[in-house]
Amino acid sequence: MIRRWLGVWVLAALPLAAAHQPPAEREKDLRQLPPERQKKAQERLDRLQKMSPQERQRLEKRYEEFQRLPPEEKQRVRAAFHRFEALPDDRRPKVRAEWQRLQAMAPAERDKRLASPAFQNKFNPNERQILRDLAGTLH
Amino acid sequence: MASEPQRSLNNGVEENMMGVLALEPDALLMTQVRAGDSASFATLLNRHRLAVTNFLNRMVQNRAVAEELAQDVFLRVYRSRGTYEPTARFKTWLFRIASHRALNWLRDEHVRQSSDDFSDIRDRRPNAETRLLQEVRLEEVRRAIRRLPEKQRAAVLMHKYQEMEYAEIAEVLGCSESALKSLLFRAYETLREQLAQYA
Amino acid sequence: MRNCPLQHEDSASLLLDHSAGHLDADQSRALNRHAETCGRCRAFLDQQDRLWRVLDAWETEPVSFDFQRRFWLRAEQASAIRWWSGISWKPAIPLAALALCLAIGLPRRPTPNPPPPVDMAAAEAAEQAIEDLDMLSQLQSQMK
Numbered sequence: 001m002i003r004r005w006l007g008v009w010v011l012a013a014l015p016l017a018a019a020h021q022p023p024a025e026r027e028k029d030l031r032q033l034p035p036e037r038q039k040k041a042q043e044r045l046d047r048l049q050k051m052s053p054q055e056r057q058r059l060e061k062r063y064e065e066f067q068r069l070p071p072e073e074k075q076r077v078r079a080a081f082h083r084f085e086a087l088p089d090d091r092r093p094k095v096r097a098e099w100q101r102l103q104a105m106a107p108a109e110r111d112k113r114l115a116s117p118a119f120q121n122k123f124n125p126n127e128r129q130i131l132r133d134l135a136g137t138l139h
Numbered sequence: 140m141a142s143e144p145q146r147s148l149n150n151g152v153e154e155n156m157m158g159v160l161a162l163e164p165d166a167l168l169m170t171q172v173r174a175g176d177s178a179s180f181a182t183l184l185n186r187h188r189l190a191v192t193n194f195l196n197r198m199v200q201n202r203a204v205a206e207e208l209a210q211d212v213f214l215r216v217y218r219s220r221g222t223y224e225p226t227a228r229f230k231t232w233l234f235r236i237a238s239h240r241a242l243n244w245l246r247d248e249h250v251r252q253s254s255d256d257f258s259d260i261r262d263r264r265p266n267a268e269t270r271l272l273q274e275v276r277l278e279e280v281r282r283a284i285r286r287l288p289e290k291q292r293a294a295v296l297m298h299k300y301q302e303m304e305y306a307e308i309a310e311v312l313g314c315s316e317s318a319l320k321s322l323l324f325r326a327y328e329t330l331r332e333q334l335a336q337y338a
Numbered sequence: 339m340r341n342c343p344l345q346h347e348d349s350a351s352l353l354l355d356h357s358a359g360h361l362d363a364d365q366s367r368a369l370n371r372h373a374e375t376c377g378r379c380r381a382f383l384d385q386q387d388r389l390w391r392v393l394d395a396w397e398t399e400p401v402s403f404d405f406q407r408r409f410w411l412r413a414e415q416a417s418a419i420r421w422w423s424g425i426s427w428k429p430a431i432p433l434a435a436l437a438l439c440l441a442i443g444l445p446r447r448p449t450p451n452p453p454p455p456v457d458m459a460a461a462e463a464a465e466q467a468i469e470d471l472d473m474l475s476q477l478q479s480q481m482k
Binding site (some may be wrong): 074 | 404462468
């Protein structure tokens with residue numbers, strides 16, 4: 001069951017097609033989901049609720065940018081994120097570090113890095129694809 | 140009106156500068172900062188703060204100090220925006236300032252004299268799940284890096300963790316590429332010996 | 339490869355580059371062939387590979403979330419001090435912009451409207467939006 005008062009700001013911030021719904025109405029929407037999916041949504045909301053106001057502000061801005069992407073690009077980012085989560089424990093930090101490095105580069109430099117032998121040798125094909133798909137997102 | 144040879148010379152200099160700028164988006168941003176665009180500086184800050192802070196953290200091995208020093212570095216860059224000239228890659232310039240800042244701090248703090256007492260300067264992250272062997276290995280890595288002479292330390296950190304090119308690191312440290320390669324060779328040789336049992 | 343790279347410090351950096359994966363395919367192949375018959379180079383490469391793995395244990399950490407806010411405060415203070423010291427230097431950051439940086443964002447409040455009928459599509463859209471927010475927040479925290 002979705003608890004009450006589970007992060008009003010999160011529900012208020014969701015720019016759904018049926019926008020301008022009060023949070024209570026969105027809670028009702030989520031209760032239509034099967035219990036397992038309600039539970040997962042609840043866990044996510046609990047995590048989001050812990051954010052500081054500054055992190056919240058940054059996230060809202062990122063979400064706006066994300067929403068402006070074409071549907072297939074959004075899907076590509078989602079898929080890349082899931083593949084990143086599925087990486088072995090010892091590989092995730094390396095891929096994360098490389099992503100941070102790529103995010104800090106200007107686009108031309110990033111492309112050069114993605115095409116470099118160093119990059120090819122350091123990561124396997126799955127990891128390289130994850131990094132390509134996530135590179136350039138979230139500035 | 141400039142004569143033909145003078146116009147050629149001027150055009151040549153301008154082309155050279157434009158050549159630098161065309162290759163270097165960060166230098167271009169910095170010239171915009173020079174023209175009064177502080178949003179461009181916010182972009183540069185966002186782009187480089189993690190790399191600079193992590194480099195400084197590995198140099199001085201104190202997270203709080205590293206962030207203060209990183210702030211100093213960016214403040215120094217920001218203050219000099221009025222006279223900025225793109226004579227080098229922006230990142231090279233940035234890391235040159237960061238290296239000098241770190242080396243000055245290390246000399247002032249005499250950290251190397253207390254290199255065996257790492258408990259005071261070890262990061263205290265509130266990490267509940269510390270695996271003992273990995274923690275020991277990590278501490279040995281920090282200790283080994285800390286024991287390197289400062290210039291070797293800076294060279295290794297830029298080479299290994301920032302993946303900077305030899306030419307760039309040499310420019311940051313103010314030495315020839317050949318001297319840098321020697322420096323790195325000796326540094327890695329020391330690290331191989333000290334960390335062999337943890338590999 | 340006729341000469342052993344380890345004979346000179348200058349060429350020894352080739353071995354470092356090779357073990358770091360920075361050489362192109364042809365150079366790598368040449369060095370690998372040499373290392374097959376040169377015990378010194380083989381030992382160097384093995385030890386260096388192990389060293390890279392050990393050094394990899396030292397991972398990056400996030401920067402404080404208020405790093406940029408503190409920076410702009412310091413920049414503003416520095417400019418104020420210079421102005422008060424009589425140095426003619428206009429702060430480049432409008433104070434309004436600085437105030438904006440410091441302001442805590444408030445969540446948007448939607449205008450109340452009559453609620454539409456509840457259906458599965460709306461539930462799934464809400465679910466997807468929460469999933470996307472969660473994904474972006476995790477990516478955001480990875481970037482710090």
